Amino acid sequence: MITYSTDEYNKDNESQDIHCLFCGTKITPNEEDGIVGDCAHIMFTCTSETWDNPENSKEEFFTDFNIEEDLSDYMDHLEKTLDDSYLLVISASHHLDAVYLFKQK
Numbered sequence: 001m002i003t004y005s006t007d008e009y010n011k012d013n014e015s016q017d018i019h020c021l022f023c024g025t026k027i028t029p030n031e032e033d034g035i036v037g038d039c040a041h042i043m044f045t046c047t048s049e050t051w052d053n054p055e056n057s058k059e060e061f062f063t064d065f066n067i068e069e070d071l072s073d074y075m076d077h078l079e080k081t082l083d084d085s086y087l088l089v090i091s092a093s094h095h096l097d098a099v100y101l102f103k104q105k
């Protein structure tokens with residue numbers, strides 16, 4: 001898995017949307033209705049507080065994962081189990097990080 005980090009806001013304090021790098025679909029939730037974008041490549045969408053209740057999950061990424069027994073966190077688990085056809089984009093903000101997992105098809 002490849003990880004890329006960006007900031008939710010650019011240096012002019014404008015919100016930076018996340019788009020799928022393969023097809024260009026906007027994945028960041030709409031401001032009006034909060035609906036998260038969808039395309040063939042986005043596999044998993046959550047925030048740093050919703051790993052166990054993601055906005056979108058198209059594969060079972062955490063079936064062998066027990067946060068109680070396994071001291072590594074969710075991101076470590078993905079790093080150990082996914083190959084480089086997966087790209088994890090982290091959109092960091094001061095209170096909550098958003099996590100977007102894409103897969104090249």
Ligand SMILES: [Zn+2]
Nearest residue numbers: 020023039041
């Ligand atoms: Zn796409």
